[in-house]
Amino acid sequence: MKRMRGETLINLLLAGMLLLVPLAAWALEEPFYITLATRVAILALAAVGLNLALGLGGLVSFGHAAFFGIGGYAAGILATHGSDQMLVIWPVAVVLSGFVALVTGAISLRTSGVYFIMITLAFAQMIYYFAISWPAYGGEDGLSLSLRNAFPGIGTALPLNFFLICYALLIAALYLFARIRDSRFGAALQAARQNEVRLAAVGIAPFPIRLVAFVLSGMMTGLAGSLFADLNRFVSPSMLSWQMSGELIVLVILGGTGRLFGPVAGAMLFVLFESILGGFTEHWQLLLGLILLGVVLFARGGLVGLLAGKARHG
Amino acid sequence: MAETILAIRNLRKSFGALKATDDVSLELRAGEIHALIGPNGAGKTTLIHQIAGAVKQDSGTIAFLGRDIGGLGVAERARLGLGRSFQVSSLAPEFSALRNVMLAVQSQQGSSLRVFRRVMSDPTLTEPALKMLEQVGLAGRAHVAAAELSHGERRRLEIAITLALCPKAFLFDEPMAGLGPEGSKSLIGLLSELRREAPILLVEHDMDAVFALADRVSVLVYGRVIASGSVSEIRSNTEVRRAYFGEHV
Numbered sequence: 001m002k003r004m005r006g007e008t009l010i011n012l013l014l015a016g017m018l019l020l021v022p023l024a025a026w027a028l029e030e031p032f033y034i035t036l037a038t039r040v041a042i043l044a045l046a047a048v049g050l051n052l053a054l055g056l057g058g059l060v061s062f063g064h065a066a067f068f069g070i071g072g073y074a075a076g077i078l079a080t081h082g083s084d085q086m087l088v089i090w091p092v093a094v095v096l097s098g099f100v101a102l103v104t105g106a107i108s109l110r111t112s113g114v115y116f117i118m119i120t121l122a123f124a125q126m127i128y129y130f131a132i133s134w135p136a137y138g139g140e141d142g143l144s145l146s147l148r149n150a151f152p153g154i155g156t157a158l159p160l161n162f163f164l165i166c167y168a169l170l171i172a173a174l175y176l177f178a179r180i181r182d183s184r185f186g187a188a189l190q191a192a193r194q195n196e197v198r199l200a201a202v203g204i205a206p207f208p209i210r211l212v213a214f215v216l217s218g219m220m221t222g223l224a225g226s227l228f229a230d231l232n233r234f235v236s237p238s239m240l241s242w243q244m245s246g247e248l249i250v251l252v253i254l255g256g257t258g259r260l261f262g263p264v265a266g267a268m269l270f271v272l273f274e275s276i277l278g279g280f281t282e283h284w285q286l287l288l289g290l291i292l293l294g295v296v297l298f299a300r301g302g303l304v305g306l307l308a309g310k311a312r313h314g
Numbered sequence: 315m316a317e318t319i320l321a322i323r324n325l326r327k328s329f330g331a332l333k334a335t336d337d338v339s340l341e342l343r344a345g346e347i348h349a350l351i352g353p354n355g356a357g358k359t360t361l362i363h364q365i366a367g368a369v370k371q372d373s374g375t376i377a378f379l380g381r382d383i384g385g386l387g388v389a390e391r392a393r394l395g396l397g398r399s400f401q402v403s404s405l406a407p408e409f410s411a412l413r414n415v416m417l418a419v420q421s422q423q424g425s426s427l428r429v430f431r432r433v434m435s436d437p438t439l440t441e442p443a444l445k446m447l448e449q450v451g452l453a454g455r456a457h458v459a460a461a462e463l464s465h466g467e468r469r470r471l472e473i474a475i476t477l478a479l480c481p482k483a484f485l486f487d488e489p490m491a492g493l494g495p496e497g498s499k500s501l502i503g504l505l506s507e508l509r510r511e512a513p514i515l516l517v518e519h520d521m522d523a524v525f526a527l528a529d530r531v532s533v534l535v536y537g538r539v540i541a542s543g544s545v546s547e548i549r550s551n552t553e554v555r556r557a558y559f560g561e562h563v
Contacts, residue, residue: 179430182434183431197404198406198417209427
């Protein structure tokens with residue numbers, strides 16, 4: 001129980017840090033850091049989605065960029081057709097990525113292990129090449145948004161306002177993740193990862209449980225994608241690329257697979273590396289790779305596991 | 315004669331040239347313990363797998379409570395009331411003993427898609443689960459992760475999970491495997507109580523346990539039932555003694 005409190009403390013600390021940095025940057029008139037923090041919040045949101053499938057369900061999806069990109073293109077395409085309200089774009093992004101997750105999940109989840117990894121990658125690559133060959137929305141060059149999409153009553157052009165929107169959605173997603181993890185559905189999902197034979201023997205078929213998790217997971221990542229498009233005011237096929245899928249997996253593993261705030265810790269570290277080390281050398285990912293290697297070999301619980309100890313399951 | 319709960323008719327299963335199940339017919343009746351014995355490789359576990367739905371038979375029928383269940387999956391058969399335990403303990407290792415049992419309770423309530431209420435503060439899950447653990451003598455270890463339990467405790471946890479399914483028939487695959495004499499003795503006591511809840515199809519190597527518990531014994535050799543009868547009939551059957559006990563009579 002003491003450990004539980006330790007993790008709660010770490011979580012509060014991470015949530016507080018992510019909120020305070022942009023507030024301080026705003027006070028000091030350093031908007032660049034607000035943008036960095038927004039990037040952290042959005043990537044963390046996408047990774048919370050992946051963490052649902054990967055962390056709780058043990059489903060190593062190497063195709064979550066598909067949902068991220070679909071969310072992004074939903075924002076971009078709707079905006080070019082004059083529908084510039086986030087409250088319209090978000091549901092479209094969520095429903096669309098959820099639908100694609102349902103179709104691809106129904107097929108991919110019939111496999112497991114390496115085959116699952118490969119088939120999710122294959123689906124994502126199909127969507128990637130589709131986007132590249134679709135000239136109406138920019139094809140290979142991508143699609144620019146002339147203005148950031150609007151939210152009623154809040155000026156989204158102000159970096160701090162947009163950050164707060166993303167931050168609020170991240171916190172909401174984290175709350176949802178925690179509730180799902182501790183629920184009956186979450187129990188079945190985690191049992192499916194630990195021992196699917198046992199789960200079936202008590203009368204719960206693993207497939208529908210995993211499918212629902214995969215859909216919820218795709219939805220969250222899709223929502224993050226639409227915010228990412230708004231952050232950059234630009235959507236391109238790179239959001240759909242396998243490198244993006246890989247980055248999301250790295251975030252989750254770096255922060256702590258299955259841990260509530262793992263994706264937040266992972267995204268912080270990742271963006272910090274990208275912006276600080278990326279300033280010195282374009283080979284910053286080499287160092288990231290070494291750290292990832294260290295985490296996989298010596299700290300299986302990731303950053304959160306390192307700080308808060310082993311996870312407890314009650 | 316007591317009601318037939320589980321009826322297996324002319325079941326066959328081959329793996330290549332190996333006949334793992336060769337025209338097996340047997341019944342499990344209400345209130346009885348039917349033991350299935352046989353030398354290693356006789357096809358006992360393969361038979362349990364087919365009854366539970368993990369392996370599909372080549373031909374023959376399996377009727378449970380008067381219904382043909384041959385086409386159903388593992389989870390569906392479990393929900394109908396076939397409660398099995400595994401030869402090698404199969405648990406969710408990270409979950410505590412209590413949560414392992416709670417999983418069976420929630421399946422029983424048919425509510426595995428609920429995403430909001432916290433399971434650990436839900437007495438409709440925790441209370442029945444704790445009762446099952448008490449029944450097998452594991453209440454004191456409820457919050458220990460399954461991976462950290464001793465071998466004997468895991469065997470008992472398997473049974474507690476099976477109990478939580480409120481099964482109409484138990485399929486126990488070598489529940490005594492690897493237990494010392496003390497452990498076996500107390501498990502024999504537990505199993506003879508369980509018979510009152512539902513009949514038991516018991517695969518077991520421990521002959522003391524089989525002779526103490528079974529109402530009927532079937533002997534499986536090379537996938538075939540070579541004899542079936544009461545304990546004393548089986549004990550005096552010469553064919554059984556030759557095939558199974560290796561005696562030259």
